[in-house]
Amino acid sequence: MYIDDTIAAIATPPGIGGVGIIRVSGKDSFPIVNSLFKSAGTVPLMDRQNRTIQYGTIVDPATNKTIDEVLVLLMKGPHSYTAEDVVEIQCHGGIVPVRQILKLLVNHDVRMAEAGEFTKRAFMNGRIDLTQAEAIIDIIEAKTEDSLSLAVSQLDGTVSSFVKDVREQLIAMIAHLEVTIDYPEEDIEDVTSQEVREQLEPILKAMDDLLSTANTGRLIRDGITTVIVGRPNAGKSSLMNALLRENRAIVTDIPGTTRDSIEEYMTVEGISLRLIDTAGIRDTQDTVEALGVERARDYINKADIVLCVIDGSTPLTPEEIEILTSVSGLNTIVLLNKSDVAQIVTDENIKEHGTFTAIERISAKEGEGSAVLSKWVQELVYGGRVKQDNSAMISNVRHISLMEQAKTQVEQALSSIDMGMPVDFVATDLRSAWELLGDITGDTIRESMIDELFSRFCLGK
Numbered sequence: 532m533y534i535d536d537t538i539a540a541i542a543t544p545p546g547i548g549g550v551g552i553i554r555v556s557g558k559d560s561f562p563i564v565n566s567l568f569k570s571a572g573t574v575p576l577m578d579r580q581n582r583t584i585q586y587g588t589i590v591d592p593a594t595n596k597t598i599d600e601v602l603v604l605l606m607k608g609p610h611s612y613t614a615e616d617v618v619e620i621q622c623h624g625g626i627v628p629v630r631q632i633l634k635l636l637v638n639h640d641v642r643m644a645e646a647g648e649f650t651k652r653a654f655m656n657g658r659i660d661l662t663q664a665e666a667i668i669d670i671i672e673a674k675t676e677d678s679l680s681l682a683v684s685q686l687d688g689t690v691s692s693f694v695k696d697v698r699e700q701l702i703a704m705i706a707h708l709e710v711t712i713d714y715p716e717e718d719i720e721d722v723t724s725q726e727v728r729e730q731l732e733p734i735l736k737a738m739d740d741l742l743s744t745a746n747t748g749r750l751i752r753d754g755i756t757t758v759i760v761g762r763p764n765a766g767k768s769s770l771m772n773a774l775l776r777e778n779r780a781i782v783t784d785i786p787g788t789t790r791d792s793i794e795e796y797m798t799v800e801g802i803s804l805r806l807i808d809t810a811g812i813r814d815t816q817d818t819v820e821a822l823g824v825e826r827a828r829d830y831i832n833k834a835d836i837v838l839c840v841i842d843g844s845t846p847l848t849p850e851e852i853e854i855l856t857s858v859s860g861l862n863t864i865v866l867l868n869k870s871d872v873a874q875i876v877t878d879e880n881i882k883e884h885g886t887f888t889a890i891e892r893i894s895a896k897e898g899e900g901s902a903v904l905s906k907w908v909q910e911l912v913y914g915g916r917v918k919q920d921n922s923a924m925i926s927n928v929r930h931i932s933l934m935e936q937a938k939t940q941v942e943q944a945l946s947s948i949d950m951g952m953p954v955d956f957v958a959t960d961l962r963s964a965w966e967l968l969g970d971i972t973g974d975t976i977r978e979s980m981i982d983e984l985f986s987r988f989c990l991g992k
């Protein structure tokens with residue numbers, strides 16, 4: 532694959548900062564930037580030492596006007612982010628300098644990059660595979676340290692090397708089987724089937740082992756949603772405050788992190804947790820109450836954990852009974868609140884109205900709630916197991932789904948062997964598994980799907 536044009540984009544976030552970076556990649560990036568760059572030396576950029584930083588100015592050759600004072604970073608392909616010749620122009624971090632430099636480049640045969648195009652080139656040029664490209668998006672979007680380290684291990688190739696290894700074994704078996712198909716007179720069928728079975732079983736086991744990490748991986752990557760329900764005055768706001776005080780989110784500029792909104796983000800046990808107060812939904816929708824209730828219902832159905840706050844100091848009200856019934860059967864933790872005062876509601880009173888994951892007593896007023904939430908987040912994510920390192924963990928829903936389909940094909944191959952089916956059936960099943968796994972790393976994936984994946988990147992990546 533040969534990509535002809537030279538692309539550029541602003542790599543730093545829009546706004547005012549210390550330094551702004553414009554990244555240029557493609558076969559003409561050195562000569563083009565050279566034609567716009569002025570420095571003390573007379574040596575053109577393409578002849579300067581690779582991987583050095585050069586000081587100078589960017590000058591519009593048409594007007595001889597200096598745009599900004601810059602540092603220019605030179606990375607010759609294939610040893611660069613895109614595996615092409617890359618030049619990074621580091622100017623002052625204002626909105627105008629970066630835009631002016633980009634505009635100047637675009638006037639000199641450089642095309643503005645599409646979202647994700649640098650990373651797409653790194654993939655097209657074979658420096659990284661699809662799981663690694665996806666890991667780069669996950670790194671950028673990580674909201675917790677744990678989701679970052681999971682993505683970093685995926686960038687390092689944990690998923691790729693697993694998939695590559697299994698695909699190599701499968702293709703060897705397919706080749707073996709196809710020899711049997713092409714030369715049936717050799718009569719090696721039985722031996723081959725037995726060999727294939729012996730080789731497939733450990734592969735199936737390895738796929739199972741990796742898939743058993745999927746739930747944990749997905750929750751670490753995507754975070755979890757927790758919804759708070761309860762009648763007015765049960766103590767939902769007090770609980771929210773107690774939780775927020777103890778579980779500050781690392782990332783604070785996510786929309787909704789101000790306390791008067793219905794949504795809060797926090798980090799609990801290394802997991803990004805989105806906390807939704809359904810009372811808030813009703814408040815903001817008071818013109819159309821029914822709509823608020825419907826939205827609350829939607830959130831409850833999608834929640835990973837429902838926190839149902841009940842005032843333990845007063846008898847259950849009809850409204851509380853109705854709420855309990857509506858969250859019965861979900862992953863609901865009933866929080867009997869106000870445990871600092873005399874309790875009237877018993878665990879049995881609660882159990883009469885449904886099935887719940889747990890019933891816990893807390894005093895939100897005294898700042899309790901966090902320990903209970905931590906315990907149930909840990910239970911949901913790790914299922915009571917101890918938190919382990921992320922070495923071989925699958926977390927991306929696309930990978931999980933393809934891996935499950937591939938596993939089904941391997942199982943089908945095994946049952947074809949058991950049923951004494953002709954070896955070409957077995958070979959067909961294995962070939963499907965091989966292709967599905969290839970979609971994970973991008974070896975067999977269709978171009979349209981690749982475009983779709985990269986379009987989810989941000990500009991300048």
Ligand SMILES: Nc1nc2c(c(=O)[nH]1)N(C=O)[C@@H](CNc1ccc(C(=O)N[C@@H](CCC(=O)O)C(=O)O)cc1)CN2
Pocket residue numbers: 606609610611612619658
């Ligand atoms: N200024 C700057 N910082 C950045 C990036 C960048 O592109 N520019 N990156 C991205 O946005 C990340 C770094 N990613 C990179 C990945 C590979 C190569 C690279 O040149 N790889 C070569 C050489 C490897 C080596 O020297 O061992 C290779 O793989 O062949 C460069 C950056 C984070 N920081």
Ligand SMILES: Nc1nc2c(ncn2[C@@H]2O[C@H](COP(=O)(O)OP(=O)(O)OP(=O)(O)O)[C@@H](O)[C@H]2O)c(=O)[nH]1
Pocket residue numbers: 761762763764765766767768769770810868869870871872893894895896897
């Ligand atoms: N004794 C005691 N009082 C509490 C506790 N938690 C909340 N309260 C009190 O109960 C009242 C209601 O608390 P809020 O946190 O505002 O209740 P809410 O569920 O958010 O109420 P709405 O915003 O109306 O939906 C306040 O007077 C709180 O001080 C608790 O653990 N113990």
